[in-house]
Amino acid sequence: MSLPISLPIFMDNHSTTPVDPRVLETMIPYFTTHFGNAASRNHSFGWTAEAAVEHARAQVAALIGGDAKEIVFTSGATEADNLAIKGVASFYRKQGNHIITVETEHKAILDACKRLQREGFEITLLAPAKDGIVTPEQVVAAMTDKTILVSIMHANNEIGVVQDLAAIGAAIKARNPKCLFHSDAVQAAGKVPIDVEAMKLDLVSLTAHKMYGPKGVGCLWVRRKPRVRIDPIIDGGGHERGMRSGTLPVPLIVGFGKAAEVAKADLAEEAVRLRRLRDRLHAGLSKRLPETYVNGTMEHRLPGNLNISFAFVEGESLLMALKDVAVSSGSACTSASLEPSYVLRALGVGDELAHSSIRFGIGRFNTEEEVDYVIELAVKSVERLRELSPLWEMHLDGIDINSIQWAAH
Amino acid sequence: MAYSEKVIEHYENPHNVGTFDKTEDDVGTGLVGAPACGDVMRLQIKVQDGVITDARFKTFGCGSAIASSSLATEMIKGLTLEQAEKIKNTQLVEELNLPPVKIHCSVLAEDAIKAAIEDYRKKHAR
Numbered sequence: 054m055s056l057p058i059s060l061p062i063f064m065d066n067h068s069t070t071p072v073d074p075r076v077l078e079t080m081i082p083y084f085t086t087h088f089g090n091a092a093s094r095n096h097s098f099g100w101t102a103e104a105a106v107e108h109a110r111a112q113v114a115a116l117i118g119g120d121a122k123e124i125v126f127t128s129g130a131t132e133a134d135n136l137a138i139k140g141v142a143s144f145y146r147k148q149g150n151h152i153i154t155v156e157t158e159h160k161a162i163l164d165a166c167k168r169l170q171r172e173g174f175e176i177t178l179l180a181p182a183k184d185g186i187v188t189p190e191q192v193v194a195a196m197t198d199k200t201i202l203v204s205i206m207h208a209n210n211e212i213g214v215v216q217d218l219a220a221i222g223a224a225i226k227a228r229n230p231k232c233l234f235h236s237d238a239v240q241a242a243g244k245v246p247i248d249v250e251a252m253k254l255d256l257v258s259l260t261a262h263k264m265y266g267p268k269g270v271g272c273l274w275v276r277r278k279p280r281v282r283i284d285p286i287i288d289g290g291g292h293e294r295g296m297r298s299g300t301l302p303v304p305l306i307v308g309f310g311k312a313a314e315v316a317k318a319d320l321a322e323e324a325v326r327l328r329r330l331r332d333r334l335h336a337g338l339s340k341r342l343p344e345t346y347v348n349g350t351m352e353h354r355l356p357g358n359l360n361i362s363f364a365f366v367e368g369e370s371l372l373m374a375l376k377d378v379a380v381s382s383g384s385a386c387t388s389a390s391l392e393p394s395y396v397l398r399a400l401g402v403g404d405e406l407a408h409s410s411i412r413f414g415i416g417r418f419n420t421e422e423e424v425d426y427v428i429e430l431a432v433k434s435v436e437r438l439r440e441l442s443p444l445w446e447m448h449l450d451g452i453d454i455n456s457i458q459w460a461a462h
Numbered sequence: 463m464a465y466s467e468k469v470i471e472h473y474e475n476p477h478n479v480g481t482f483d484k485t486e487d488d489v490g491t492g493l494v495g496a497p498a499c500g501d502v503m504r505l506q507i508k509v510q511d512g513v514i515t516d517a518r519f520k521t522f523g524c525g526s527a528i529a530s531s532s533l534a535t536e537m538i539k540g541l542t543l544e545q546a547e548k549i550k551n552t553q554l555v556e557e558l559n560l561p562p563v564k565i566h567c568s569v570l571a572e573d574a575i576k577a578a579i580e581d582y583r584k585k586h587a588r
Contacts, residue, residue: 367500369524373465373473384500384524393500405497441479441528443504443520444497459496 060377062423066263066357066416067210067240068381072308073265073417079311080267083304091301092292102303109310116313117238117257118248119274125293126306129271130239133258134161136273136297137235140283141202141256142169148231149199153177155187156399157214158206159237166204175199183401184350185214189224196225202233207241211383211396211412212349213358215245222253233281239263239271243316244324244355249274255281261305265417266312270305273297323417327356330415330424335359337428342435344448348383348397348410357415362406365445366438371411374434378427383410405444405454465525466559472529477536480518482506490582492574501527501567505534505574507546509582514538514546519574526564530554530571543579 063071072080083105091106093099111121127133142152152169154162156178166176177195181187192203203225208215218236225234235256238247243264249257260271275281275296289298316323339345344364360383363371368384383394384407393407402410411431415424439445444454465473484491488509495502501523508516517535521528533554538546551568554560560568 365522367523367527369500370473370528373470373525403498404500408497408500441476441520442522443493443502444522446481446520454497459498459502460494 058420058422058426061379062377062419062427063379064413064415064419064423064427065379065381066414066419067213067412068414069262069268070265070416071418072267073312073315075315076266076308076311080304080308083307087303089303091303092290102301105307106301106303109306109313112310112314113259113272114274116242116247116317117259117274118250119257120277123274123277125273125275125296126301126309127271127273127297128269129262130159130237130258130260131161132297133260133271133273134159134237135165136283136286137256137258138162138165138169138202138204139286140296141233141235141281142174143284144282145201145233149197149201151175151177151197151199152202152204153179153192153195153200154204155179155181155206157181157185157209157212157396158204159210159239162204162206162237181214181399184352185209185212185348185400186350186353187216187221189217189220192221193224193228196228196232198229200229200232202235204235204237207236207238207247208245208355208358209349209396210240211394212360212400213240213355214349215241215353215355217353218252218254219248222251226253240355243313243320244327244357246320249276256283261309261312264312264316267305267308270302270309272309324356327415330419330421331357331359331413333421334413334415334424334428335361337425338431341428341432346406348400348402348406357419359413359415361411361413362402362409363411363435364406364409365442365448366435367408368410370438371409371431371434374438375411375427375430378430380414381412383412384408468558469526469529469560472532472558473525476519476528476532478516478518478532478539479520481520482508482516482518487585488582490578490580490585492577492579492581494573494577495523495570497522500524501570503527503531503570503574505531505571505578507538507575507578507582509543512542512544514541514543523567523570524564526558526560527567527570529558530560530567531574533557534571534575538575543582547576547579549575 089098089102091102110124233255255276257274262268348360368382397407482489519531521531551572554568
């Protein structure tokens with residue numbers, strides 16, 4: 054018996070996720086009954102709010118194997134990334150001015166680094182291999198005596214490639230125990246296990262809305278033993294041990310905590326289910342459609358991610374055909390800049406295949422029936438668009454597209 | 463991005479999709495754009511006594527590019543070569559309600575018409 058499908062289908066769970074009903078339920082009282090300011094030390098409204106925040110702190114810390122006292126709540130991961138990069142750069146400036154990160158990082162990391170570069174820091178951007186992986190050897194080879202920070206995302210938001218942080222962390226610390234190691238673990242958290250001790254991490258950025266929690270809250274985990282210092286980027290009342298001032302959004306934090314707890318409890322089982330759905334999607338598409346290419350390694354990858362290029366079909370036109378299915382594309386046409394995905398470019402994926410890429414992000418609420426529906430629709434749509442594509446016709450005629458002198462425009 | 467109804471109409475039911483034999487004497491073929499830029503249009507015309515009697519296209523590109531080429535083939539049918547080469551991309555922009563970020567699609571369609579006409583003329587200059 055198959056369940057009825059309701060349209061549209063959301064299969065873009067790397068962009069955001071819906072709030073889990075269990076999470077919402079825990080949040081609601083903190084909007085109304087327990088609305089106190091967690092910084093109010095002199096009445097029960099404040100105490101109740103503070104207790105809830107401390108409970109959430111422990112829940113979030115537990116997801117990554119950290120301590121509750123090491124969590125600094127922020128507005129989200131963009132702020133957490135900025136706080137990590139700029140906060141470390143500012144505090145440790147006297148020790149060195151070199152920061153290492155990767156070409157495929159999120160813009161919150163890349164643009165924060167670019168700003169520091171203008172202020173005199175040296176930034177090394179590592180190029181991942183064709184499969185999206187960065188090796189420990191590569192990281193260590195880029196380190197100098199001036200390197201104060203290495204920032205490497207755990208799982209990539211476009212291609213879902215998961216880096217071996219344990220190996221990278223060990224290599225960094227072997228080269229220089231004082232060099233700090235940060236990871237933007239936004240996409241990985243709750244999907245694959247994270248252990249800040251085993252990975253020798255010093256700072257970790259997280260956000261609630263990628264793990265079925267609310268938008269508008271995230272955190273930076275900052276190691277206390279040995280103590281990692283950061284200069285704040287927001288000044289004010291000295292909240293969060295002086296690292297991030299601003300009244301805490303108690304209901305959001307409560308939701309973040311619950312979301313982390315649920316994700317941790319279900320992680321292993323859910324990973325198996327997601328991987329099965331993802332592999333079903335991949336098999337369904339690649340068996341029936343020739344000339345499809347997965348971007349990034351399938352071996353070290355988020356269980357719910359499939360980033361695939363359908364050659365000779367432009368991504369945005371495919372998104373238009375998949376109008377009842379929310380997915381995203383690395384095509385230039387879907388971005389304001391008209392540049393194709395810089396992540397795919399960093400992997401050496403040709404621009405024409407980058408224009409043809411679609412990112413499927415399968416999540417907690419997707420079903421097998423939905424996956425089957427998406428396969429049918431995608432196969433039908435790609436076939437139709439290939440009928441419309443002069444490049445497909447040339448391909449069938451045995452003409453090498455790359456042998457033609459195209460005029461860039 | 464939200465598409466105009468006319469773009470969706472042409473995208474879902476494109477007019478004049480197909481291929482003429484480009485070696486035929488009465489056919490002109492224009493191939494413009496580049497795969498790396500995300501759009502390639504091939505527009506073909508069939509010409510009799512200086513009048514475009516039929517047209518075909520195939521396009522690799524976004525919905526607006528497909529719609530622009532579909533509309534372009536409709537517009538040029540029945541026109542003389544001189545009339546067809548005067549078609550401006552702004553006519554396509556207006557007709558399809560293209561947003562600024564999609565204007566390049568209409569430019570490409572205008573280029574495709576011109577390239578097809580040029581190809582036909584080259585054949586007959588020999």
